[in-house]
Amino acid sequence: xxxxxxxxxxxxxxxxxxxxxxxxxxxxxxxxxxxxxxxxxxxxxxxxxxxxxxxxxxxxxxxxxxxxxxxxxxxxxxxxxxxxxxxxxxxxxxxxxxxxxxxxxxxxxxxxxxxxxxxxxxxxxxxxxxxxxxxxxxxxxxxxxxxxxxxxxxxxxxxxxxxxxxxxxxxxxxxxxxxxxxxxxxxxxxxxxxxxxxxxxxxxxxxxxxxxxxxxxxxxxxxxxxxxxxxxxxxxxxxxxxxxxxxxxxxxxxxxxxxxxxxxxxxxxxxxxxxxxxxxxxxxxxxxxxxxxxxxxxxxxxxxxxxxxxxxxxxxxxxxxxxxxxxxxxxxxxxxxxxxxxxxxxxxxxxxx
Amino acid sequence: xxxxxxxxxxxxxxxxxxxxxxxxxxxxxxxxxxxxxxxxxxxxxxxxxxxxxxxxxxxxxxxxxxxxxxxxxxxxxxxxxxxxxxxxxxxxxxxxxxxxxxxxxxxxxxxxxxxxxxxxxxxxxxxxxxxxxxxxxxxxxxxxxxxxxxxxxxxxxxxxxxxxxxxxx
Numbered sequence: 001x002x003x004x005x006x007x008x009x010x011x012x013x014x015x016x017x018x019x020x021x022x023x024x025x026x027x028x029x030x031x032x033x034x035x036x037x038x039x040x041x042x043x044x045x046x047x048x049x050x051x052x053x054x055x056x057x058x059x060x061x062x063x064x065x066x067x068x069x070x071x072x073x074x075x076x077x078x079x080x081x082x083x084x085x086x087x088x089x090x091x092x093x094x095x096x097x098x099x100x101x102x103x104x105x106x107x108x109x110x111x112x113x114x115x116x117x118x119x120x121x122x123x124x125x126x127x128x129x130x131x132x133x134x135x136x137x138x139x140x141x142x143x144x145x146x147x148x149x150x151x152x153x154x155x156x157x158x159x160x161x162x163x164x165x166x167x168x169x170x171x172x173x174x175x176x177x178x179x180x181x182x183x184x185x186x187x188x189x190x191x192x193x194x195x196x197x198x199x200x201x202x203x204x205x206x207x208x209x210x211x212x213x214x215x216x217x218x219x220x221x222x223x224x225x226x227x228x229x230x231x232x233x234x235x236x237x238x239x240x241x242x243x244x245x246x247x248x249x250x251x252x253x254x255x256x257x258x259x260x261x262x263x264x265x266x267x268x269x270x271x272x273x274x275x276x277x278x279x280x281x282x283x284x285x286x287x288x289x290x291x292x293x294x295x296x297x298x299x300x301x302x303x304x305x306x307x308x309x310x311x312x313x314x315x316x317x318x319x320x321x322x323x324x325x326x327x328x329x330x331x332x333x334x335x336x337x338x339x340x341x342x343x344x345x346x347x348x349x350x351x352x353x
Numbered sequence: 354x355x356x357x358x359x360x361x362x363x364x365x366x367x368x369x370x371x372x373x374x375x376x377x378x379x380x381x382x383x384x385x386x387x388x389x390x391x392x393x394x395x396x397x398x399x400x401x402x403x404x405x406x407x408x409x410x411x412x413x414x415x416x417x418x419x420x421x422x423x424x425x426x427x428x429x430x431x432x433x434x435x436x437x438x439x440x441x442x443x444x445x446x447x448x449x450x451x452x453x454x455x456x457x458x459x460x461x462x463x464x465x466x467x468x469x470x471x472x473x474x475x476x477x478x479x480x481x482x483x484x485x486x487x488x489x490x491x492x493x494x495x496x497x498x499x500x501x502x503x504x505x506x507x508x509x510x511x512x513x514x515x516x517x518x519x520x521x522x
Contacts, residue, residue, distance in 0.1 A: 051388070053392075054387075054388045054389075054392070055384045055387055055388050056387070057387055057390055057391075057392050057393050057394075058392060058393070058394050059392050059394040059396070062396075308381065308384060308385065308388070309381070311384050312377075312380045312381050312383075312384040313377065313380060327366070328370060
């Protein structure tokens with residue numbers, strides 16, 4: 001993979017004009033990451049359906065291609081051929097903007113995630129801050145979809161999404177503070193490079209809080225109140241069909257993959273091979289050359305855990321959801337910050353920088 | 354008198370937390386085991402489930418395997434016993450004064466697979482096969498004549514009724 005980056009840099013240096021070079025340097029990695037994510041999403045949809053079927057002692061889609069892997073491509077084709085229905089009395093402008101507003105931030109945040117050694121679109125020094133800022137736009141899109149549909153179920157879903165996002169964003173942010181303290185930086189690359197010992201060892205409580213909160217942020221079961229099928233038909237996307245619905249659907253999977261990517265980056269050493277600094281030269285080579293492979297494997301693991309949770313837990317009630325965020329997660333996150341700051345200040349063992 | 358346990362608010366807080374963790378652990382453990390459990394889905398057209406020996410599928414009209422003569426003697430027993438009256442049998446008396454069967458038609462769509470005809474046949478000239486995928490695109494394809502129903506066998510399919518249970522005196 002390092003070879004690929006070097007090759008790209010070499011080709012780039014052949015281009016004479018600086019503005020053209022910069023423009024291409026902006027475009028190529030962005031398109032590469034975006035197409036990688038969209039390609040992975042198709043596999044994710046298939047993998048989720050297979051895994052959830054395994055949990056329920058079924059087989060899942062297995063007819064199309066090897067193990068049914070082309071099923072999601074067929075579904076995508078079907079959804080694109082469907083009629084694009086707009087409800088009577090819907091707010092057409094908002095109705096059209098909403099899926100874009102949900103879809104684009106999900107894709108945009110991948111410009112901040114390092115997928116391999118040196119494979120990052122823009123190494124911003126406040127990456128985590130920007131990441132959370134961008135990804136919270138999604139909630140606005142969901143509320144917009146709920147409001148503009150002119151449907152009480154959709155509106156209910158949108159309202160729930162906002163209430164949930166407000167509650168869970170706070171412990172989510174606080175749980176990352178411990179990681180930032182240990183790395184001494186907000187940059188994703190610095191955080192990964194600081195993890196000679198994976199952060200999960202230093203921040204187990206922080207990881208649990210982070211995982212639960214991000215599960216809620218991406219509206220996955222057991223926190224899928226905005227689209228609770230059994231209560232709100234399909235929640236905020238009830239009135240959507242065709243390609244607009246596909247955008248909501250893809251955004252959900254992209255966001256779940258983002259959850260995995262963020263867990264990997266912040267707590268499981270990002271693109272680094274496990275214990276690469278202890279394995280010596282081999283470990284460092286594995287990290288340097290095949291970083292993207294470890295990153296995707298780790299992220300897929302977290303995605304699988306999310307699906308496993310989906311197969312196990314029932315949906316929480318709204319009051320339980322709120323109580324859990326404010327009564328359990330928030331104090332725990334504050335405790336985590338307190339303990340981490342003490343250990344980081346003393347700086348013994350794995351907590352030393 | 355039942356003893357009522359009084360739990361403080363703090364105690365309840367930690368008890369709820371602990372109970373929740375235990376419940377989630379139990380559920381996650383169970384689903385993890387099920388992930389690797391054998392699947393109940395049948396991959397139907399590829400892998401077919403073995404049918405029971407006396408499965409009543411499509412009905413067959415038997416011919417002898419060696420010389421190819423039909424086993425049917427044209428006694429009309431099956432026609433009389435058929436509940437939906439779907440068997441059409443036509444015979445004539447040949448020159449050697451033996452009954453020849455001209456026509457043995459059946460509408461598979463009407464047949465209720467009751468197997469009465471097979472049981473009543475005195476020479477064992479009928480059989481219920483294990484074939485059950487008889488759906489067609491045309492209604493006319495459901496009409497089976499004696500050639501379409503033909504099956505060549507070595508020995509007649511004599512119905513042996515199960516032994517009646519013995520009653521103690």
